[in-house]
Amino acid sequence: MPDHELAFDINKIDQDFLDDPYPVYRKLREQAPVYRNPDGTFILTRFADVVKAFKHPGMSSDKTVDFKPKFGDGPLYTHHTTSLVFNDPPVHTRIRKLLASAFSPRKLTELEPLVEQVINNLLDRLERQGEFDIIEDYALALPTEVISYMLGVPEEHRHLLHNYSNLILGALDPVVPPEKLQAGHDAVEEFGAMLEELIQVRWKMPGQAGQGEVLAALIFGEIDGEKLTPVELVQNCIFLLNAGHETTANLVGNGISILLDYPDQLKRLQNDPGLIKTAVEEFLRFESPLQIGNRKATADVEFGPEDATVTIPKDAFIHTCIGAANRDPEEFDNPESVDVGRAHNPQIAFGIGKHICMGNTLGRIEGRIAIGKFVDRFPKLRKNGEKKFHGRARFRGLDKLPVAVT
Numbered sequence: 001m002p003d004h005e006l007a008f009d010i011n012k013i014d015q016d017f018l019d020d021p022y023p024v025y026r027k028l029r030e031q032a033p034v035y036r037n038p039d040g041t042f043i044l045t046r047f048a049d050v051v052k053a054f055k056h057p058g059m060s061s062d063k064t065v066d067f068k069p070k071f072g073d074g075p076l077y078t079h080h081t082t083s084l085v086f087n088d089p090p091v092h093t094r095i096r097k098l099l100a101s102a103f104s105p106r107k108l109t110e111l112e113p114l115v116e117q118v119i120n121n122l123l124d125r126l127e128r129q130g131e132f133d134i135i136e137d138y139a140l141a142l143p144t145e146v147i148s149y150m151l152g153v154p155e156e157h158r159h160l161l162h163n164y165s166n167l168i169l170g171a172l173d174p175v176v177p178p179e180k181l182q183a184g185h186d187a188v189e190e191f192g193a194m195l196e197e198l199i200q201v202r203w204k205m206p207g208q209a210g211q212g213e214v215l216a217a218l219i220f221g222e223i224d225g226e227k228l229t230p231v232e233l234v235q236n237c238i239f240l241l242n243a244g245h246e247t248t249a250n251l252v253g254n255g256i257s258i259l260l261d262y263p264d265q266l267k268r269l270q271n272d273p274g275l276i277k278t279a280v281e282e283f284l285r286f287e288s289p290l291q292i293g294n295r296k297a298t299a300d301v302e303f304g305p306e307d308a309t310v311t312i313p314k315d316a317f318i319h320t321c322i323g324a325a326n327r328d329p330e331e332f333d334n335p336e337s338v339d340v341g342r343a344h345n346p347q348i349a350f351g352i353g354k355h356i357c358m359g360n361t362l363g364r365i366e367g368r369i370a371i372g373k374f375v376d377r378f379p380k381l382r383k384n385g386e387k388k389f390h391g392r393a394r395f396r397g398l399d400k401l402p403v404a405v406t
């Protein structure tokens, strides 16, 4: 029998949890930091435990067995089991090294002015509108444009990417109706075919790449005589869209939403724009875009505080709750309050360990420019209706955030 009376079930979450999961996280962290979910999986909510799970050699990200019953041999199976995030060493290590050229300091230097340009254009349009939705009209538009530059997706195809990403990631939800599953398979095939064409063109004309494009580096990149296979190349390009799309949009949307909820912090940032760096770290901590990660134990591993450890057995599935870890009072002073100038902030919104987000510098650049310039351009920013969180527990983000700026 457990020594607590919590009756939380991660497979049966309600709207209250989606609106505000933090009271539940707090109870779990205080009463059952290594919580056994009714389906036998475990939920970790302490900072120290989540970090341990991400760093421990006895933890696997490989999904070749787990995804088989759900995806069969279809395109979703190929995609998710080929993307580096769902692989262990040595496959993960090799793909990660080969993908690193997409995030080199040179590529990031090329991308930064493009981010500025995209943001300036969006802000000009929003200024003319006066009233708009932050999510639809601002936060979602930026990462799609940036990834399009990286993959060389021409302008006429860019409107398709948001939907592809939703369909492919949506297929990872715990329960997926057959038509949604089929739409996910189709999205992998269609986006894959588009990328194959772009790769063919770049392969024939490597010198013609646009600013910020990374395809040539990924096609021709070689480490220790090894290259990405054609399937690895296409599937990891698809993964770059998925990894950097909703997460970055959530950072921008959540950041502006936090500033609207805490007007004193908005004023601080307006008076001292140099705080944008620590402000973005605080938004990442306070409303982490990716709330719940996952690992599978490949050995018995102990978690929990020293005086109450629990052994998670080999083969158990673990939910690593980043959103709870980032509000753990053992790691952060006043974790439930927002401080855009927070000095000590070792937040783990980008994960930690060998799978730490490859796009973390790019995500930070996008967040700082998008939120910093927005606050600077619109000093009269105010709410203009009810915000609404979307219905997925693993990601923390809004569907709607209506504002007025004149």
Ligand code: HEM
Binding pocket: 054, 061, 084, 085, 086, 096, 147, 240, 241, 243, 244, 245, 247, 248, 251, 288, 289, 290, 293, 294, 349, 350, 351, 352, 354, 355, 356, 357, 358, 359, 360, 362, 363, 364
């Ligand atoms: C604020 C924005 C972002 C957040 C919060 C975020 C968060 C994360 C997290 C938590 C992981 C680790 C997953 C795990 O350990 O299982 C991850 C992995 C990854 N992210 Fe991000 N991400 C963001 C933006 C981006 C962007 C912009 C890109 C690229 C365009 C990107 C590319 C990746 C890649 C390639 C991985 C896999 C790394 C690996 O498995 O070794 N991310 N991200």
